[in-house]
Amino acid sequence: MNLVIIIVGSAVLVFIGGVFSMLYSGIDRKLVAHMQGRVGPPIVQPFRDVQKLLMKESIIPDGAVSWLFKAAPFICLITSALLLLYIPMFGQKALLGEFGDALLVVYLLILPSLAFAAGGFASSSPYATVGAQREMVLLMSLEFPLAVSVVSLGWRIGHAATANPFMFSTIAEYPIWSLVGPLGIVGSLILVFALLVAASGKSAKVPFDMAEAETEIAGGILVEYSGRNLCMFYLADIIKAFAMSSLVVALFIPYRLSPLIGIGAPVPAGVVDGLFFLVKVFAVMFISISVIRTAMARFKISQASWVYIIALTIISLVGLILIAGDLMV
Numbered sequence: 508m509n510l511v512i513i514i515v516g517s518a519v520l521v522f523i524g525g526v527f528s529m530l531y532s533g534i535d536r537k538l539v540a541h542m543q544g545r546v547g548p549p550i551v552q553p554f555r556d557v558q559k560l561l562m563k564e565s566i567i568p569d570g571a572v573s574w575l576f577k578a579a580p581f582i583c584l585i586t587s588a589l590l591l592l593y594i595p596m597f598g599q600k601a602l603l604g605e606f607g608d609a610l611l612v613v614y615l616l617i618l619p620s621l622a623f624a625a626g627g628f629a630s631s632s633p634y635a636t637v638g639a640q641r642e643m644v645l646l647m648s649l650e651f652p653l654a655v656s657v658v659s660l661g662w663r664i665g666h667a668a669t670a671n672p673f674m675f676s677t678i679a680e681y682p683i684w685s686l687v688g689p690l691g692i693v694g695s696l697i698l699v700f701a702l703l704v705a706a707s708g709k710s711a712k713v714p715f716d717m718a719e720a721e722t723e724i725a726g727g728i729l730v731e732y733s734g735r736n737l738c739m740f741y742l743a744d745i746i747k748a749f750a751m752s753s754l755v756v757a758l759f760i761p762y763r764l765s766p767l768i769g770i771g772a773p774v775p776a777g778v779v780d781g782l783f784f785l786v787k788v789f790a791v792m793f794i795s796i797s798v799i800r801t802a803m804a805r806f807k808i809s810q811a812s813w814v815y816i817i818a819l820t821i822i823s824l825v826g827l828i829l830i831a832g833d834l835m836v
Contacts, residue, residue: 648816
């Protein structure tokens with residue numbers, strides 16, 4: 508019975524998460540267009556894009572490694588959807604929260620990027636190969652500041668909790684803001700900033716979209732993809748952005764609204780907490796994706812590497828030092 512619940516719950520959660528991911532992608536595109544003085548596409552455009560791609564033929568280019576070329580989009584989509592099962596969603600506990608923690612999510616975030624790069628290398632296109640190389644460089648650059656931010660949070664919570672400090676249930680029970688003083692609050696805000704910038708890179712949006720770069724390498728990794736294969740990459744990209752924003756919410760804004768306004772009944776409380784979760788995720792996506800890609804142009808791969816390996820790593824380490832200093836005061 509538990510296995511049936513997990514299977515059915517996973518299918519429902521991935522479907523709902525996918526719908527809201529596409530909805531938020533449409534809102535993001537509309538907001539960015541208005542901030543740039545354009546009209547922009549309708550909010551439902553991502554749904555139309557998926558429908559159009561599903562109707563088109565998937566073409567395998569000559570010289571491609573056929574099995575890997577076709578498997579990469581599927582693996583990318585599955586691993587991106589898997590993130591939704593380990594991160595608390597819609598004000599509820601993570602469906603597979605008992606089987607994984609924040610550190611597992613950090614590792615899982617690597618898999619879609621690896622599948623994305625593998626698809627580029629398998630396509631035999633020089634543009635896709637350049638894009639895949641850039642994706643691997645960006646992946647390696649991102650991991651350290653992302654890991655430092657998550658480990659710093661868990662390390663501080665570990666001094667207050669006896670349970671696994673990286674479990675999302677423990678993080679929700681011991682929010683970082685209730686554990687630290689003024690110095691620690693500054694350090695936590697620095698970690699939030701680092702995680703927001705990392706979310707922008709993980710979402711592969713401007714200024715960190717060098718692996719695609721339509722105006723430079725003709726779409727990069729995706730240049731040879733079409734039809735259902737391209738649709739899977741498209742959905743994976745959207746879902747990963749939603750999951751990354753949900754991770755920021757789960758780590759630093761794990762609050763529920765229903766207890767604060769005195770709603771105790773399960774159904775109304777679930778609705779209120781679910782809507783509150785969507786508001787928090789929208790706020791994170793707006794700051795880490797919409798605002799950043801509106802205000803900045805695409806980086807060179809060397810610039811992006813410097814931002815993450817040097818600048819953001821130093822910033823996240825400063826946040827860790829401040830939190831450690833707060834603990835000693």
